[in-house]
Every structure is written in C-alpha cells, then in structure tokens.
Amino acid sequence: MASVSMTVNGRSFHGEVEGRTLLVEFLRETLGLTGTHVGCDTSQCGACVVHVGGRSVKSCTMLAVEADGAEVTTIEGVASGGSLHPMQAAFKEHHGLQCGFCTPGMVMSGIDLVARKPSPSESEVRHWLEGNLCRCTGYHNIVKAVQAAAREMGG
C-alpha cells in the first residue's frame, strides 16, 4: 500500500491505495465519483478522461499514486455554483449527448482543447477527439457543441 494525497474538485483527499490502483478506480470506488466511466481496457475509449494538473488524461491509464500531490478535476467538478460549465451547457444546447456514457470524457477532453486552442476548427476538434469514442451521436453534435463552447468561452 502507498499513501496518496490529492485535491479532487477542490477537496483534499488522503488515503492508502495499492500501487496497482488506477486513478479511475480510486475516483469511482474510493471517492464515489462515478461520473468518470470505464468503457474499455485498452486505453482507447476516453470515457474516463479527467484533468490532472489542468490537462486531460485517461484515468484508466494512470495510477492513483501518480496523481499524488496533484489537482484532479472530474466531471463532477466543472460546474460552478449550480450553473453548468459552458462546455456542459453547449453539449446540452447542441444535443451533443445521447446515452451519456462517453459524455463526461468528451466534456473533459473538450475543455482541455479549448484551453489550449481557443477557437478550434472543425478539423481540429475532430482530430482532438481521437481518444474519445462515442457510439450514439456520430460526433456531429459533439463537434458542434465543442465549437460553440469555444465561442462562448471567449475564443
């Protein structure tokens, strides 16, 4: 077991975890933050994307101990004061989600994109989402939502 401390969605957590505990397991099972999902076991679907130190990562391909000392943000932590983050709001407005399972990863990935590319082109959005699979939407409205959110976020 190894001790780990991290800030998740602004709250500090300390705990003991096995070395093998994945960040996503720690979030879902230890912290009960089940908004982060697991859709594959080969690091490809992106349903588990969270932010560590402000950058999007696949929490199924990171050990909890690697996040020691880090600031972690999950889908539960992006809305503020009861109002949706512009990325969340854009997904709703543009119908960028259907079953909702890939959605947390898509939103977290989209936020990271806009943080580094304030007004991404359609092609840039599509390529950025390489690591996020969606089976419901054909990505059409996801791409629209990310671009709309970028505009809203001041890009």
Next chain:
Amino acid sequence: MSDTGIGAALRRKEDARFLTGKGRYTDDINRPGQLFAYIVRSPEAHARIRGIDATEASGAPGVVAVLTGKDLAEDGIGGLPCGWQIHSKDGSPMIEPPHPPLVVDRVRHVGDQVAVVLAESRSQAKAAAALVDVDYEPLPAVVSPADATADGAPQVWDEVPGNVCFDWEIGDEAATSAAFEAAAHVVSLDIVNNRLIPNAIEPRAAIGEYDANADSYTLYTSSQNPHVIRLLMGAFVMGIPEHKLRVVSPDVGGGFGSKIFHYAEEVIVTWAAKRVGRPVKWTAERSESFMSDAHGRDHVTHAELALDADGRFTGLRVHTKANLGAYLSTFGSAVPTYLYATLFAGCYTTPAIYANVQAIFTNTVAVDAYRGAGRPEAAFLIERLVDTAARRLGMDPVELRRRNFIQPDQFPYQTPVALEYDVGDYPATLDAALELADYEGFAARREEARARGKLRGIGVSTFVEACGIAPSAVAGALGARAGLFEVGHVRVHPTGSVTVFTGAHSHGQGHETTFAQLVSDRLGVPADQVEVVHGDTAQVAFGMGTYGSRSLAVGGSAIYMATEKIIEKGKKIAAHLMEASPEDVVFEDGSFTVAGTDKSKALAEVSLAAYVPHNYPEGLEPGLDETAFYDPKNFTFPAGAHVVEVEIDPDTGVVKLVGVACADDVGRVINPMIVDGQMHGGLAQGIGQALLESCEYDASGQLITGSYMNYTMPRAADLPFFKTGRHITNCTHNPLGVKGVGEVGSIGVPPAVINAVVDALSEYGIEHLDMPATPERVWRAIQTARA
C-alpha cells in the same frame, strides 16, 4: 398545443444528470455486502471439458465461492430461451440446442462461460479466475457458414446435422423462377454482409440480490427491456414468479440491440446471490464484451435481380446463409428471417420474390439483432443489385429507381413478401435527398477531384424498413413467443403535474423528453411538469422494451391512448363541475370547456377534484390515473433516400467521405433535434459497417478483432457533418402518425457508401466491393483491375 409539445426542439430533460456526472449506470450502483463476480471464459473455440479444478482458486484471497455449470444444473437452473420459433420449409421447427448460462461439458466459442468466481473485490475475483484450472480437450472448430455447411464440417451441436438450425423460405418460388426465365436482363451478386460487434460504450453489467425474508430477487441489469428479462429469466430459466423478481435497468449507456437479449450473466448473478446470501455484481471488461455480447449481421448471400427490357424489376431471388453463432440468442432466429426477407420488395414494385435462408451454427459468439437487424442486410443487397443493374444496363441509377418505385397512390401496398406498406412517397423522398446532396453538381466536383488526382464517386440508396414491432397476432403467427404491445400509464397528480410510466426503455433515445412532449402536447401541461419513469418492473406495470425503432410508434402510442382515457374521464369530472353534459365538454390547450360557452376548468382543477372528490360525479371512481396497452395494427414503414459522396486516394486506397445527405420519412416528428441526433448515430454506425468495422475470427475460431486495438470504431475524424432532411408522410394506423427513426441511418447508408465507392472506381471496371471498404481492399481492387 403547448410550446413544449409536438414539434418543439426541446432540450433534453435527462441531460442535466449526464452532463454533471450524476447518471446512474449499473456499475455505479453498489449494494451493501456485495461480492464481485468474474467469469471464467473459454479460450478455446470448441472443446470438451474434461474437468474443472477450482481448488487453488477457491483458496485464493477474498474468494467466497467458485461455481460451475454443474452447480447451476444441480440447482435446477434452466437454459436461456430463444424468443422466436422459425419453421423450416419442410414444416419442421428449428432445432433448439440448450443454452446453459454456464456450460457443463463443452464450450462452443471463445468467451463461452465456464465458471464464475465470487470474491470480495473485483481484482481478487479476477486474480482467482486465472487460477481455475479447466482441462480442455480441443475439438475442431468452424467459424464461417460456408465452411460449416461443407461436407465433413465440424459439428457445433451433435443434434444439429450439418449445423443447419433451420432452412426457411418465403415468397413464391415458382413465380420467381418464371420471372427469371422471362427476364430480358438478370443481374446477380455474391454479397458478404460483414459481421459487426455492437460496442455500446457502456459495457454490460448486472447485480443480483436476494432477500431471504421476502424470498424475492432484484436484478439490476444494463438491459433495453427489463420486463422481457423478468419474463424470460423468471418464467423460463429460474422459475421465479413475477411478483418475486424485480428487474431494474437504470441509466444504460447505449444498446443498439446488444442489450435486448437475456444474457447468461444476468442468471449467474441472480442465482449466485441467493446461493451465497450476498449481492453479486458483475461488470464486463471491454475484452469480455467483444467475446460475449451478441454480434450482428454475418450473412453470405447470392442475390439475383430479373429485369424486363425497360428496366422494370420482375423478380428477385435470394439465397442466404446466416451465421447464428454457437447458440440461439433471444431473437437470433427472427433477425435473418422475418426482419430480413420480408423487406425484399424494398421501395419497388418487384412482383415476384423468393428467398431461402439457412441459419447456421458456428463456433462463434451468438449473432442477434444489431441496429437495423436484418433490414440493413436486406437494403444492402437490394440497393447493390439495383446499382449493378443500372451500370450493366447503362442507365442512370436514380432513373432506374424512379422507374420501379411504388407510387404514392399505390398505398396501401401489399408486397409479395408478407408486408403491407401503409404509406410513403418515395419519389419525393429521393428528390429531397438529391437536392440536399446537390446531385446535379456532382459531375463538376468529380472533374475538380480528378485534377487533384482523386477518384470521386456518388452513391444513392432508397430503402424502406419495417419498424414498430409488432402487431402481436402477426408476430405470434410468425413464431414470436411473446406479445409485442406496449404499456403506457399516465398519472395526473392532484395539482396537475404528471408522471408517465412507460414500458419502453431509454438508453440514449431521449424518451424522458420526447414522451414528456407528447403528454405536454395532449394535456397542455408544460413538459417540465411531466416526469417519465421507465426501467423498473416495480414501478412500471409491464412493458416490452425498446428495440426495432418501436419506442415512439408503440410505446408513444400507448402513452397517447392513456392520455385519451385521462381526457375522457376528465370530461366527466369537468362536466359535473360545470354542470354540463360530458358530451358538450371539449378539451383543448389544457382546459375543459363547455362548447360554445366561456365556462372552463383547467386540468389542474379537474385533477384536484378527482383526488378531493367532494363535489364529484356519482358512480365515478376518484383519481386521474390511466393505463393503456397498445398493440399496433401494422408495422410502420419509415423510408428514405441516402446520397453519399466519396473521394478515393488511388495511391493508398483511402476512402474519404466528403458528403452524406439523407432525406428520411420517419413519420411525424415529435422532437426534430432528437430525430436528427438519432439519424446521425445510425449513419455513423452504417458508415462504420461500410468502411471500418469488421469482426474477424481466424480459422481456428480465435477472435482476431478482440479489442479497440484492431476493431475499428468510427472516430470523429472519420466522419463529416451530415446533412439530414425529411419528407414526411404520417403513419396511417397509429394515433401519433409516427414511424420510427432509430435505425434508418444504419439501414440506408451502407449501400449508398459502397455504391459511391464502386462509382468512384468505375473507370477500373470494378462492379462490387465487400464491406468494409478498407484502404487495402480498395487498393487491391485497383491493383487487380490495373493488372
């Protein structure tokens, strides 16, 4: 009508929880004291089990039990039933081998369930599962229907000679033969409809729980139809009466058909929960999904079209071998028969049709319904034949289609393969799609592409599908073992807000919004005051679930019928309150009005009176709470025209989609935003089939495409924006005029894609290409043509 009623692009009610991480999927649920199950799966495609030694696994840390098929059999647990009985052309019923949730002495595909380990944690269960020592005696395996029907092929089941489960036919063979003999032209194609893996992004999961005090069970499962699971598992597998079995399907992360079926794991966790006295949870790893979720498609077909000298279709003859996999899944037998060959008329007036389907067992995962289920296979062969015929006859493929369309004034139209189409306007739908695609401008775009060294092609498909399954009596006559009605229950609360209970299940379709709009429209209550409850047999009286684009056509109609009952009863109450006769009361915009007067009572006033019946009609029951069971009168027949434009890089064979334009007739549209979204998703899956996806086994039965590392899922960069248009004719036989939209994309677009690819390659004389049109396949076709 309210502004949240029919036709409004209302933003979805369910989004708030999904967007904030508050969705509640099965794996998000934890029950006190739960154990974790890990299934020991066969690494062999076909083998006899000589023995299972669980000694080491049983002693591993955290392990509570290791259970096998023997334990299951000892407890009297039965096999998984098939929901549809097909009869062969000689009248004999299909052969139904057993389908035990855990096998006893023989495995029949990679991934077959051999044992289950129950442990305190997921990782302990998985680690111990690796210690279960199964002694396999490998047997020869067979994976393709062609190989399985060859002389001397390995036998998947001893009781199924030649691996043929059934040999079924439909249509008039003699009339069709005559049509071919008299034909001016005959076009034939050998077609492979590639096997697909559904891949809902939420892997399947199930939690079983047993309450010894009440002697009752609860199953949480990622299912599209919890009531069907209760029926099948309770009545056929475990012998649990309905009132002792609650099935909950909470938020479900996509289904696409793959979560219709009653799966072994549902039985395993429920049975094991009682056996060990603790809740048992199982969640599939994705690699398990690949080898245990039912797959889709997998047909090999020889199809022929007869035409007269004017290019009119005179006959269609089809011989298909359909791969069933190793077991009969819940609807595995219905998909390649009644959901397939009954669509062979397509949009055309072909007078003589004959189809023969052999359903074949192989050492592969069971094959069952996947988005479209039979209808994509039908549309693909018809639309490929039509395009091939146009090419051979030197006709414009659009003109050939027009010449053969069933005309709008020919409805209702009885096809030669059992269905009666109620309504449609195929020429108008085609016109709309061609305009969206700028079909006229294609020649110039092709020239421009040629200047860049690219081969540009355009492809059209026009298709019809049968949805909204199904009239129960018809389905029953065709072999269905269940009714296919739906239940709608509308409860108007005392203050006028509404709860709707539906037997349909939403796993992405947005029912919580669409159904609320329906009720909002009819009862004049804002949609935000209408709550839709689904997915729990303890809350919803009954239901048949969501598949076959039936939710709105059947489930929505049931809700509509229930609102009619509400209105009828409300009129009696309102009449009493207004001292008028019920016959004089009309209901509009949420108010009961005495016709020709200004006397009016709002729905909330009437509902309050219904629950506080101080001043109330004599003999009328209090309350405003109505249930309707709606059994459709016919299938619905959505139709459409899809136009796809591609650009091929001849150096690499890469096919780039440059345009996808669709015009669909999905019947009346309740929420256009949701309808477009359904279109987009179906299109992506259809394009996936046409260009990217293919489930591959090697000859020994090992699954080659067992992960996202080698099974290509469509990604954002693989797809363009889609142009979705509509030309609507309302369904004539359900109260809403709706038809269904869930499957049109996956049915209509694959042939349009391949027609476009073949068009792009036409200068090489290439006439056909199997799906998926991968870069290497396209490149090879070009190399072969050049050689």
Next chain:
Amino acid sequence: MHDFAFHRPDDLAEARKAIRRAEDGKFMAGGQSLIPLMKLEMATPDAVVSLAGLEELKGIERDGDALVVGAGCTHAEVAASPEVAAAIPALARLAGRIGDPQVRNRGTLGGSVAHADPAADYPAALLALGATVVTHRREIAAEDFFEGMFQTPLEDDEIITAVRFPVPDAAAYAKFPNPASQYAIVGVMVARFGDGVRVAVSGAGGNVFRASELEAALSADFSASALDGMSVSRDGLLSDSGASAEYRAHLVVVMARRAVEACD
C-alpha cells in the same frame, strides 16, 4: 493487474537504487505503454519506479548542430515547444500526432524510445535524424539502439536522460495509421542533410529500419518524383489483420513520397 511496490524517487540515483533492489522492477515515465501492458498482465513487475517529474529528464535546448530533448518531455511538450518548432518542425508535428491528446499529455520521449515499439513514431525520427540516445552512463547511436521488437541495449537500471537530434536541412514524417489503434501501419521519416538523405520506416516491419534504396534515390535527387516506379521488398515486413506485407511495402514508397513533398 498484479500489485507492485511503487517508488517515486527524487532523482536518478535514487531511481536506479530502487530498481536494483527490486526483483523485476520497471521504470515508468508516463506509463502510456507500460500501464496498458500491466492491465493485460503482459508485464507483471514487482516494483514500478516512477521517473515522472524528475528535473534531470526535463528541458529542450539547441546545442550547436543538435537539438537535445529531455527524456521526460511529454509528447505534448515536444509538440508545443518553440525550440523544436524552430529546429526540427517535423519532430514537433510527429509528436503532435502520437496516440491521442491524453496519451500525449502523459507519454514521454524517453518512455517511448525505451519501449521500442516497432509501430511507434519516435523510432523513425531517431533513426532518420541519426539521433543519439543519451543515458545516465553512455551515449548510444539510434542505429545501435533499436535492436528489435521491444529490444534495446538498455541495462535494467539504465535510464535514458535525453535524445540528441542532429538538426537536418529539411525533414518530414508521413504516417499511415492503423484505423483502429492509431499506431503506424507505416510511418516514414525523411531527413535531408548536407551529406545525404536518410529515410527511416516505422510500423512496417518488426523493427524500425532504414530504406536504403529510397535514400539513394533521394540523395541523388531530392524530389518526390525521384521515387516514381520505386518499390521496396516486402520480405521481412509484417502481415497482420491491419495490413499485408505487400500493402505495407507499397505504402512505404507512398509515405516516403508524401514526406518529401511535406519537407521543410
């Protein structure tokens, strides 16, 4: 996944000490290759020693005719680095197309090079640019480093600290990704130096390799048309569900041509 002891050393010396104490220890940088392997139980180390965040592995700097990139730099950092963009823009673009954004945020140059996946992108860059792999104890030429599929001369306790890339006159990388995994089915790096052209190929074979016949043609005439009619042998190329050897051989020439066209 099997459990293991996790170590987070403060410096390289401590990291090496930790790995020597373990029976079957593994260094882990970003973990984007190692964690998936551990999840599949294809790697079952008893100890994982993290190299993430070690200052000694950071930094990107121009050093005369070479660009020195710290082994701990993530793909995202390399892709966004102004120093890389100024010296070898092709390297920045290559890094920007590895895996997906999340992989690029965690995965590192050193980790990728040490893993020596024949379908990874960096090995083609190292080989075509004639790079030198710098470890804490020696320098190894790329030619000698990639010994085979997942095979390198690294000792168990040896840590890559940086890679030194000679700055070419022009270079470009053209990749034909596997549509499922996004790994290279064929990735070709072309680099032009004063004394000739080097062409290295990832993905096509069991190891990254140089395409000498293409190099000769391009050294004589550095233009896409110099490759017209050329072919490479399919012998030794991979044939799998992703692509046949014949198709891979064809793609090597096509990608080489595209790389030449994209050279800057």
